[in-house]
Structures are given as structure tokens and as C-alpha cells.
Amino acid sequence: MTDSDGTLRMDARAKNTERMATVQLSTKYGVFRAIGYLDRIRGDEQIALVYGDITGEDVLARLHSECLTGDAFGSRHCECGDQLSAALRAIVSEGRGVLVYLQGHEGRGIGLLAKLQAMQLQAEGMDTVEANLALGLPVDSRDYGVAADMLHDLGVRSVRLMSNNPLKREALLRHGIEVSEQVPLLTQPREENIFYLRAKRERMGHLLPHLDRPPLDRTADQS
Template identity: 45%
Template sequence: MNLSSQHYEYVMSMPEVSRMTCTRIPTDHGDFQLCFYTNTLDDKEHLAFYMGDIANAGSVLVRVHSECFTGDVMGSRRCDCGEQLDRSMAMVANAGVGVVLYMRQEGRGIGLLDKLRAYNLQDQGFDTVDANLMLGHEADERDYTLAGLMLEDLKVASVRLVTNNPAKISALEAAGINVAERVSLEVAANNDNAGYLLTKARRMDHFLPLKPASNQ
């Protein structure tokens, strides 16, 4: 195979995203634009939630949030996802400019069914990492290629990334995104998620300035 053929195969294998439509969504934090994306990598529809003039802007506040039905929708106390999503939207609203990407990567990429099975294993005493491994998955199977492409499509020049996960920073930088700064997203542990958060800090190297667990 010659170099031109190799280059052709590389270009053809690169995933693409398509912004299908955007619409105004009024929220308790203010008015956002919600953009619906399709892509050539998976069969999921990923979303961009943004506020302000982000095109060609630098140091844009960005949260790449992975879908969590139990936390985001049902208010589950087993994780910190719903609280992180709400706080991220509030941070963007306070800044006046920013993006929340909502990536359909339930359960750190293992899907809702196996996430619920992992919860059952956690109730038997295994932590979140071991539960995933026991189900035949990696500890974290998320991919941020599409997130990087969506930020490029939105013409975001550089980001202030709202995350406690160093792997997310590395993945976005590998996808070509200029991460100018990490912005901490502090959490308040409760009795149901304290062990989960501790595992993320100890076994997944998350930067988590954990506060004492509350009974609420």
C-alpha cells in the first residue's frame, strides 16, 4: 500500500459530526441554545448546550458531561452526576458564555443495563471499578473524539474545562482541543455516594476535594 492510499484510508476512517438543528431552551439558569448532533462513529445523538457568543472565542467555559439517566433524570444519590450537570449549567450562566456537551455515554460508556448490574455488584461490596471489570468492561470506556469534533464545529478556540478527571483533559487534548485551564467542580458527598467518590479519587485519579458526607 502506498502513502496516498494510507492517507486516504485514514481520512475515510475519521468520524464526522453533523449539527442538525439548534433551538432556544429557557431554563432556571437562563436561555441556552440546544444543538442536536448526529455522527458517523456511533448510533447515538449527542447534544451541545451553549450560551453566549462562543464562535472563535478563547478560554470558553466547557463541561463535557456524560449521560446519567439515574442521576440526571431520577435524582439518584448513588453518584454526583445530576449535581454536576446542574452546577455546570449555573457556572456557564454566571459566566454568560460557555458550553455543556451532553454525551450519550451512560455508565462511563457501558450502557444503562450494565450500569444497573454494576450497582447490584456494588451493593455486594465491590467498588465501581471492580464492578465494571467483573462485567467484562474497562473501568472507563468513554471516548471523547466526538466531543472534540463538536467543539470544533462550534468553533471554540480554547476551553476552560470543568472537570475533576485528568483523563478527560488528556483525551480532549489528544482530540486537538486546546485546554487552557482546568476548573474544579466541587462536590458534597452524601452517605450513598461517599464510597463511589472515594473510589474515583483513589483508583481513577480524579481531583476530588471531598467534603464530609451529609445525611441529606
């Protein structure tokens, strides 16, 4: 099945994820097609930003978990905002690609308020893993099935996945999306987030070899 703009469309598996709208979205990075989906299992509204023709194989892709504090407010506690910008720039530079922005993933799936509570515990000395566990919450409860459904629907067969998290690659493989390459998405660490990033590397297996470089100081800007 094809849309009016010629985009190949495949039915999402088991009708759990339904495409609801497609619109051109002009951004500071470039002009994307914003494609909205409804996750009928969780009720979450999801969006994919598509640049160029992404049907086929070896598509540059980013699965980006929502992070209000980092993406919208520019928090330097995490690297999320920097990664979002870097991924969109890379997709435009590549000439084609897709960013799937995943609602329901705030705080690695624990929600905004719990994430803020975990950040409070981190400010008191806990790392990101210890803080979640101290709240009686999972370290990471994210599910990437809906992202795989969206990629299937968009006609993507295999991706070059921009991620430092090996669990994302494993999740896509389980859901039938081949990962031809895992592309590092390394942003300059900051004084404010180096402890957080080291915990992700040492306790969660994230691939962050650049953390041995000196962090940016508090006055540095990477907007």
C-alpha cells in the first residue's frame, strides 16, 4: 500500500500500531515528514520524523526516548537533548533517515515525576541505577516493539542504528528489524553529567568510550 505522497506503507503488525496522520514539518535541521501513530495497546501517541526515501535497507535511524527535561528544557543532567540534535543533523547530512520519538519512555520508562524523584536522589549522591532501585522502580522498563512496528510500517527492512545502548539493537532484532550497523552517537560530556554517563557505561553497558576525555565546564555551550 502507498500513501498519496508515494511512501510505501505496510500494515503495522497485529494492528497494534496505527498510522493516523502525515504532515510536512519544517525544522531548523531541515524539512521532514512527521508521521503520527497511535499505540492501541498503551494509548500512547507516537511520531516518526522521516527525511528522504527510507524504504529498503541500511537506513540511518534513531530511536529517541522522550526526555522533557533534556529535549525541551536543555537540561545538562543528561545527554538527551544533545543526542536529539546530533541525530537530526546526521539524518539530514545523510540525505535520508528516520527518527522515531518514543512517548512513554520518560526516565527510561518510569515517568516524569519518578524521574524527578530519581534526579533528587542522584543530587544526594546516588547514581542513576541506585536511584531507580531506591524508589522501587526498574532500572530500564522501555519497550521498543512500537518503534519496530513503525519502522515496518514505513517500509524499513534494516537500519544503521544511531545508539550507544546495545539493548536497543537487541530489541529491534527481536522484533524483526535487521541492524546492519550500530553507529555511535557520542556527545561531549559535561561537568554536570559525567557521573551520570559513567554510571550508564559501567552499570548499564552503554558504549561510551569517549568519557575519558575532560568534560566541558559549566560555562561551555553546545546548543
